[in-house]
Amino acid sequence: MQFNFDSTEPIYQQVAAQLEEAIFTGGFNEDDQVPSTTEISKQFHINPATVLKGMNLLVAKDLIEKKRGLGMFVKQGAKDKIMHQRRESFYSDYVLNLVQEAQKLGLTQDKLEQLISRGYQNDDTTR
Known part of the structure; x- marks a missing residue:
């Protein structure tokens, strides 16, 4: 993942777009766990709330789902x-x-x- 902090596109949208691209290109397959908000925020020095907001865009699009206590996973058919x-x-x-x-x-x-x-x-x- 790479983020352009100078872009007019908000970081949370960049998070969502890059995770979506990874699902589309096979970086994450159906039922795979995606990196946690903590992992992404620490690795890229992004606020965890920003990462979560991006992930929630994908939840709203029905591409990933939150499994309580386990994390976020790619949904079947994503x-x-x-x-x-x-x-x-x-x-x-x-x-x-x-x-x-x-x-x-x-x-x-x-x-x-x-x-x-x-x-x-x-x-x-x-x-």
Whole structure:
């Protein structure tokens, strides 16, 4: 985990985003225990209440759960929930804008699909 203390994004949101990313990328699997608020706060010199506030964002999103006396654990289906949310965000943040710009340029759906295919063919990161 790395925190940008100069960022306009609050630290608690950075905690939540980084834990969510770790769940999404397999750093924490379903039923895994996530580091305690104390561990994170000591390691990164962050107020424990700030860390807890970030974790509570993930509890509210139903990604982690508090097991009394044991700690916080990744819930079953958390990765799928993150995937679904990210796909919806991708659609609303990128696809809709892409289609609107394509329409402004007079591109048909077929032409847009050709351009997307071309992008996949030229993108070395997907190989």
